[in-house]
Amino acid sequence: MFIHIGDDHVIRSEEVVGIIDYAIVNSSTINDQMLTNLHGTEKLINEKTEGVKSIVITTNHMYYSPLSVLTLKKRASMISTISKLEDYSEISEEM
16 A cells, blocks of 8 residues: 655555654754765655655655654554455445
8 A cells, every 4th residue: 555645755555664753853863863864865855854744764765744743644554444444345246
């Protein structure tokens, strides 16, 4: 399944490693160093920090997202719920 993370970016939900609140990123020297190292590389998508609320880390890239961690979490859990639903289309066709 896919998750829309804002700014016209849609990613595969299976590739998400983590989602970090942008407001607390600078409080960690490790996270701050990671962002510093990725600036100017192809691994960091959407380098503009204006309006950023979260950072989405995938297996291959890192994205700045204008959506909050809570919103992204809801979208991810909604996808998980949808994927667990049974397919009743065959039953309705038989009736």
